[in-house]
Amino acid sequence: MAPLLIKNGHVIDPASGHDGVADVLIEDGRITAVAGHLDKEGAELFDAKGLVVAPGFIDMHVHLREPGIEHSETIETGARAAAAGGFTSICCMPNTLPVNDNATVTSYIIERARQYAVVNVFPIGAITKNSAGEELAALGSMKNAGVVAISDDGRPVMNACVMRRAMQMAKSFDLPVIDHCEDLNLSAGGDMHEGVQSTRLGLRGIPASSEDVMVARDILLAESAGARFHVAHISSRHSIHMVQFAKKRGLPVTCEATPHHFALTDSDITSYDSSYKMKPPLRSECDVAAVFEGITSGAVDAIATDHAPHPGSEKMQEFEKCPFGIIGLETALGLSLEKLYHSGKIGLRRLVELFTTGPARILNLDRGTLAAGAPGDVTIFDTELTWTYDVNRSFSKSKNTPFDGWQFQGGPVATIVGGSVVWRRETP
Amino acid sequence: MAGLLGIEELTRAEVEAILHRAKYFQPVQEQPLKKLDTLRGKMIVNLFFEASTRTRTSFEIAAKRLGADIVSITASGSSVSKGESLVDTLNTLAAMHPDAIVMRHSASGAPHFLARYLATPIVNAGDGTHEHPTQALLDALTILDRRHALEGLRVAIIGDIAHSRVARSNVHLLAKFGVDIVLCGPATLLPQELAQIAPGVSLTTDIREAITNADVIMMLRVQLERQHDPPLSAGEYFQFYGLRLEHMALAKPDAIVMHPGPINRGRELSSEVADFQRSVILNQVENGVAVRMAVLERIVGEHVNGSTAH
Numbered sequence: 089m090a091p092l093l094i095k096n097g098h099v100i101d102p103a104s105g106h107d108g109v110a111d112v113l114i115e116d117g118r119i120t121a122v123a124g125h126l127d128k129e130g131a132e133l134f135d136a137k138g139l140v141v142a143p144g145f146i147d148m149h150v151h152l153r154e155p156g157i158e159h160s161e162t163i164e165t166g167a168r169a170a171a172a173g174g175f176t177s178i179c180c181m182p183n184t185l186p187v188n189d190n191a192t193v194t195s196y197i198i199e200r201a202r203q204y205a206v207v208n209v210f211p212i213g214a215i216t217k218n219s220a221g222e223e224l225a226a227l228g229s230m231k232n233a234g235v236v237a238i239s240d241d242g243r244p245v246m247n248a249c250v251m252r253r254a255m256q257m258a259k260s261f262d263l264p265v266i267d268h269c270e271d272l273n274l275s276a277g278g279d280m281h282e283g284v285q286s287t288r289l290g291l292r293g294i295p296a297s298s299e300d301v302m303v304a305r306d307i308l309l310a311e312s313a314g315a316r317f318h319v320a321h322i323s324s325r326h327s328i329h330m331v332q333f334a335k336k337r338g339l340p341v342t343c344e345a346t347p348h349h350f351a352l353t354d355s356d357i358t359s360y361d362s363s364y365k366m367k368p369p370l371r372s373e374c375d376v377a378a379v380f381e382g383i384t385s386g387a388v389d390a391i392a393t394d395h396a397p398h399p400g401s402e403k404m405q406e407f408e409k410c411p412f413g414i415i416g417l418e419t420a421l422g423l424s425l426e427k428l429y430h431s432g433k434i435g436l437r438r439l440v441e442l443f444t445t446g447p448a449r450i451l452n453l454d455r456g457t458l459a460a461g462a463p464g465d466v467t468i469f470d471t472e473l474t475w476t477y478d479v480n481r482s483f484s485k486s487k488n489t490p491f492d493g494w495q496f497q498g499g500p501v502a503t504i505v506g507g508s509v510v511w512r513r514e515t516p
Numbered sequence: 517m518a519g520l521l522g523i524e525e526l527t528r529a530e531v532e533a534i535l536h537r538a539k540y541f542q543p544v545q546e547q548p549l550k551k552l553d554t555l556r557g558k559m560i561v562n563l564f565f566e567a568s569t570r571t572r573t574s575f576e577i578a579a580k581r582l583g584a585d586i587v588s589i590t591a592s593g594s595s596v597s598k599g600e601s602l603v604d605t606l607n608t609l610a611a612m613h614p615d616a617i618v619m620r621h622s623a624s625g626a627p628h629f630l631a632r633y634l635a636t637p638i639v640n641a642g643d644g645t646h647e648h649p650t651q652a653l654l655d656a657l658t659i660l661d662r663r664h665a666l667e668g669l670r671v672a673i674i675g676d677i678a679h680s681r682v683a684r685s686n687v688h689l690l691a692k693f694g695v696d697i698v699l700c701g702p703a704t705l706l707p708q709e710l711a712q713i714a715p716g717v718s719l720t721t722d723i724r725e726a727i728t729n730a731d732v733i734m735m736l737r738v739q740l741e742r743q744h745d746p747p748l749s750a751g752e753y754f755q756f757y758g759l760r761l762e763h764m765a766l767a768k769p770d771a772i773v774m775h776p777g778p779i780n781r782g783r784e785l786s787s788e789v790a791d792f793q794r795s796v797i798l799n800q801v802e803n804g805v806a807v808r809m810a811v812l813e814r815i816v817g818e819h820v821n822g823s824t825a826h
Contacts, residue, residue, distance in 0.1 A: 287709040288524075290624035290646030290681060359632065360625030404603055406623035408644070 090132045091115040092507050097136025097468065101143055102441040103457035112141055114464035114507040122458050134509070136468055139501055140436060143456050144176025144465025145443040147417065149241070149266075149320055149344060149392035152178075152209070155196060156185025161397040161485045163197065166417070167205035168483035169395070171511035173417040174500030176465035177208040177455055178395075179447075181241040182219065189214035189225035191233035198234050206510040207503070208465070210236045210451065212266065215254045219243040224254055231261045236451040239266035241320060242367070246272055248305055255313035264316040264342075264450055267306050269327065270367065274298035279408050281354040281369040289357065291407060294369050296324040303327040307334045307341055318450055319343035321394050323368040325378035332387040342450050343382070344392040347416060347423035350379045352490065362403045362410035363490040366396065383442070384433055390446035393420045397486030415484045419477055421469060422496030429471065430497055436471070443467070464507035471498040475513075519616070519637035520811055521628055522647035523688040531653070531689060537810035538657050538803070544581065545805055555584035558816050561609055562588040563619040564641070565626075570777055570801060571641050571650070575618050578808035584615075584816065602626060603633055610636045615816045624681075637815050645679045645742060651776055652685035654807040658800045659732055662772055666693035670768075672726040673697065674757060675736030675784055678705040682776045683736060687714050700726035701736075701757060704747040723757055730767045734774045735759050735785050750783060759785040761792065772796050 092114040099110040099122060111126035112119065147170060153161040163180075170178045180197065182188035188197060194211050201209035213235035214225045220243075227238060238258055244267060245251045251267075258265045275298040280286050282293020303319055307330060310317035322328060322343040334341035348366065353373050357364045364370060382388040396413025403410050424442070428434050448456030455463055479492040503511040523531070544550055560579045564572050572588060579586040589609075600608075602621075609617060616637045619627055624644030631638050642648040656666065663669060671690055677683045677699050690697050691714035699710055699719050711717045720726050727733055738753060740746065748756070759773065773785070773795040781787040789795060 284709040284712045287707045288684075288713045290644050290684060292645075360629045361632075401601075404601070406602055406621070406626045406629060408623045 091128050093128050093131040094134045094136050097139050097141030099141045100440045101458040102445050117464050117506040119458050119462045140469050142440045142467045143444040143458050145174050145467045146177040146447040147175045147393050148179045148447040150178045150395040152180040163200045164204035165485045167207045169417040170207045171503045172483050174421045174467040176505045179210045179212050182214040183242050187214050187218050189217050191229040194230050194233035207505050212237045212239050215240040221245045227257050237264045237266050241268045244268050244270050252309045255309050255315035259315040264318050266318045266320050268320045269299050269302035271298045271301050281371045283372050285354045299324045300326040303330050316340040321346045323349045323371050325375045328378045328382040342389040344390040345379050345388045346394050347420045351423045351427050360407040366414050367412040391442040398488050403488045414488050419491045422499040425498035466504040468502040469500045520639045523649045523652050523685045528692040534810045538807045541806040541809040550581050553583040555582040558584040558615045560584050560586045561614040561617045565591040565621040574804040575808050578805050606630050610634050647685045648681040649685050651682050652689040654803045657803045669731040670696040671732040672730040673734045674700045676705045676739050677701045679739045679742040680736050691716050698726045702747050727763050727766045759789050761788045
């Protein structure tokens, strides 16, 4: 493979603090140099003038639906959508069929990804067998097979004692515990955030407290177990504040926010369109304000999409019948640039951090940096480019998104994995 | 008018136009010959995915009195029980070119969801716990039979507010006329957010406070089928939220008692109140036909684009 030389881009590498125009050289799949003017004979050139050159983006929360639910997504299609969104690494949740609760399934996913995925795929293992919340899954052997974290995403562990034991074991295997924080009794039957809009629409509410009580429980359990605890898709005001508080006390507690939880509120659900139905639900304006505050203050460590493909046949139903979740890989950067950067809330360096060093640190990945020797994963994006998202041209097998037809200012331009350009925006 | 999905999105003038036309249809109900030919040659489908006697019959009679043909379908006897999706069921019906579809469904927003995919006008005959627009219109007509105007009235709506589409539609309608609306029910069935969905709404858990000085008392049915964990036993419910004759002394002397039916004597209101002279429950049923005639004429009629209101 020929070396790749990315010329004249605005290099932002939060890990090293580099922030300025430079060239990046990738040889044999690894970064070998970042400097003012580089030349390399025989290298393939990528002109990045006017573009931002960042470490490859990591999405620590996606659903690839393989094995078992391939009509919604496959490792191949999900990885292509990730590449088109500027992601070079994705972490897939274990709620497949069968559930990724043992080393055999983990190895299967890793092998399929090696063959078919254009980006790096890191599996997340289940906390409990079949994610049933009762008996611990084979955490140690999954870790040896390659899982980077454990989670019963979507089917949260309701039994506090089981969660406590999971945290103790996770600590001993040095795995972070990711929880989809939702008290299933409080949220039972709910379809959207409990508030004025759910009352107006006559839809059953999911109170913010259903998230808050679990965040509180898990922080306390993690502290006593000494475990690393990560809140998936944080969405409520009190949860953000509790994570802030835990951090202040020096606990290894982290959290991620999804683009849809800061781009939309519950009042955007006006026409019973199931493209707006997900868990946690779109929250109120004051919750969204808290998510922004968490992003600017540092309480939020990462942006993750919770990319959750569902085929049209499942989403084109009465609101209360539709499954939860939306796809998000291809719109994450556009939404983040619009809502966080162009709005003046954060600078580019912080934005890049949320997609790179943030998730890499949580998951102990040797990625998210352009340091010499690091894997040659690079995300090149444009902060000004105007483009329109057309879901019918999505690489994902599913089309469930509220952002179809949205016009964005800024988005990914090229995605480089291990020194190879795996996706490049077609010039309009 | 494309259809009628809810009261919330109607303007006050549109509500007034429908009520005006419904008044015109009121005497028709008592004529020996009740059938008009306004909608002759029109076909209306009555599609009920939820049990209903009065609303379904009322729409049927309204359509027939306007000279339209109407086909009534209930979900149990339809392809829904064979696993067909709602969109496919509606597309199939729409392919037979009816002029309007009247539908009731247990899912909030089901007609709104379908309206995005269907050209046929849809009349919402009740969607889940969201809206029941023709009920609010007939309630307004019934109040106006006994009051000159809605403005300045105090209306108490009492019962299972959380699960009531009747309450929501009435709140939206009455708020457009500046009515003082008091919602009352057990705390778990009285979402505080309701005070923010329309102007002029206040909440109380005390039935005596709600009734005090009321011009209109609307009792709601206890919707056991929608309550997942009833907060009160039937006895306790009646003790704290059942309307009894002694309560009437707190209201205005000429206050009326309304109920969307079906009533449960001894649960949400005492038998004496149900038969009370100022109970207008059967007038509501009667007005239902007039209001639904006005709505169907407005939606299906060809030369009525608002002009019939004058």
